[in-house]
Structure formats: structure tokens, C-alpha cells
Amino acid sequence: MQKNPVSNKPIQSLEDALEQCQTLGMRVSRQRRFILELLWDAKEHLSAREIYDRLNQQGKAIGHTSVYQNLEALSSNGIIECIERCDGRLYGNISDSHSHINCLDTNQILDVHVTLPAELIAEIETQTGVKITDYSINFYGYRNQSEDREQGVGSRE
Numbered sequence: 001m002q003k004n005p006v007s008n009k010p011i012q013s014l015e016d017a018l019e020q021c022q023t024l025g026m027r028v029s030r031q032r033r034f035i036l037e038l039l040w041d042a043k044e045h046l047s048a049r050e051i052y053d054r055l056n057q058q059g060k061a062i063g064h065t066s067v068y069q070n071l072e073a074l075s076s077n078g079i080i081e082c083i084e085r086c087d088g089r090l091y092g093n094i095s096d097s098h099s100h101i102n103c104l105d106t107n108q109i110l111d112v113h114v115t116l117p118a119e120l121i122a123e124i125e126t127q128t129g130v131k132i133t134d135y136s137i138n139f140y141g142y143r144n145q146s147e148d149r150e151q152g153v154g155s156r157e
């Protein structure tokens with residue numbers, strides 16, 4: 001039996017996420033497991049509303065309040081990611097630091113792990129006098145070529 005008090009072990013799978021809940025003494029209720037399974041399965045950034053809808057579509061009955069409370073508990077404990085956007089919060093499965101590609105046409109946010117060259121980091125440190133320990137970059141762009149953007153896409157309400 002190893003008891004590892006290190007709480008910031010990177011979470012790389014659903015199993016790691018569940019294990020981390022236990023390490024932190026969080027109860028793994030059925031609802032909590034549903035949410036984690038959905039996020040690891042979808043690998044997208046979803047709103048609480050979308051999470052609620054998808055779980056209920058899958059026949060996993062879960063209330064609004066339970067979805068919100070579980071997302072809050074999981075994100076505040078660093079088990080899932082929470083992004084604040086002007087139109088609300090989005091939740092993702094990856095909790096360690098990563099970068100995002102923001103698709104301006106589809107409004108999706110894709111996760112990407114970017115490693116900057118050590119010289120660039122050293123240069124920024126020299127410029128600012130700040131010792132960099134972590135970073136996350138936001139990229140912006142278009143998923144589709146502008147010519148290919150068909151009308152009628154997304155016209156459903």
C-alpha cells in the first residue's frame with residue numbers, strides 16, 4: 001500500500017481522475033463518475049448545460065443542481081479544467097497546463113500541448129525579470145478555409 005501525499009500528480013486518464021478524487025477524500029458518487037466519464041469521452045470543452053443535456057440523453061438521470069455542484073467541486077480541486085468565457089464557463093477533461101486553439105468560425109476550443117524553446121523562455125525571463133514556471137497559450141484561427149465556409153451551416157437554432 002503506497003500512500004502518496006503528492007496531490008499534483010498529472011491526471012492523464014479517467015482512472016487518474018477517479019484516483020485523484022479518492023486521494024483528495026472526495027466521494028466518487030455515481031453522478032460525479034458520470035460527469036468525469038463524459039468529459040474524458042467527449043474530450044471537448046462543454047458548458048454545464050451541455051453536460052446536463054448529454055448525460056440525460058444517454059439516459060443518465062442527473063439534476064441541474066447536481067451537475068453544477070459536481071463541476072464546481074471537480075474544478076476547484078483541479079481534477080477538471082474550467083475556462084471562464086464571456087458567455088459562461090466551459091469544462092474540460094485536461095487539468096494540467098495546456099494551450100488552446102480557439103476556432104473563430106466554429107467557436108470550438110481545442111486542447112494542445114505546446115513546448116516553447118528554452119531560449120525563448122530565457123529571453124522572456126530576461127525581458128521581464130520573472131522566473132517562468134508555467135505557461136498556457138491561446139491561439140486563434142479558422143478551422144475551415146474561408147472559401148469553403150458554406151452558408152447554412154449552423155443555421156439551426
Ligand SMILES: [Zn+2]
Pocket residue numbers: 045081092094098099100110111
Ligand atoms: Zn483545455
